[in-house]
Amino acid sequence: MVARIRSAVVVQTMSSFVFLIGVTTLHTQGSATEGAAAPTTQTGQAAATAPPGRVDVGAAIYRKVGCFQCHVNEAQGGANGPKLGPDPVPFTRFTQYVRRPTGDMPPYSEKVLSAQDMADIYAFVRARPRPPAVSAIPLLAQ
Ligand code: HEC
Numbered sequence: 001m002v003a004r005i006r007s008a009v010v011v012q013t014m015s016s017f018v019f020l021i022g023v024t025t026l027h028t029q030g031s032a033t034e035g036a037a038a039p040t041t042q043t044g045q046a047a048a049t050a051p052p053g054r055v056d057v058g059a060a061i062y063r064k065v066g067c068f069q070c071h072v073n074e075a076q077g078g079a080n081g082p083k084l085g086p087d088p089v090p091f092t093r094f095t096q097y098v099r100r101p102t103g104d105m106p107p108y109s110e111k112v113l114s115a116q117d118m119a120d121i122y123a124f125v126r127a128r129p130r131p132p133a134v135s136a137i138p139l140l141a142q
Pocket of ligand 1: 062065066067068069070071080081082084089093094095097098101102103104105106108113121
């Protein structure tokens, strides 16, 4: 009984610790980009082709049409679908796949998700927080 309580406390302490590292890392990343010459969150090829989208609207659509059921709340992937963000495939491929998937994923036609809906979902997926590097988590980096 004591051992069980003790291990519960250890697990809880560990998860708070990992959470804190995540918050600290995000904070550091945020302030590192604040003074940058080109303050943009868009990078690489995805930025070149992605239309403007609204992160909060995308989040709502992502939940409403059920993407979260397989790709999980933060698009991090799970047992039923792969990770989508924060570095998704280029927008054109992203949309093509959602319209005409070739595997286990159900298709979403333009009637269900408009082009603007796709842009909003894409913005949401790209804005997901980046996990801390494994090397930044002492418990995992040994
Ligand atoms: C029923 C589960 C399920 C739902 C719901 C679902 N997906 Fe998927 N998705 C998958 C699976 C599984 C794959 C991997 C390929 C396959 O089997 O189709 C995938 C693949 C993808 C890919 C391709 C990723 C790549 O690397 O090429 C994209 C993009 C995607 N999903 C976006 C979405 C979006 C956006 C939604 C909501 C509109 C959604 N999915 C809803 C299961 C799902």
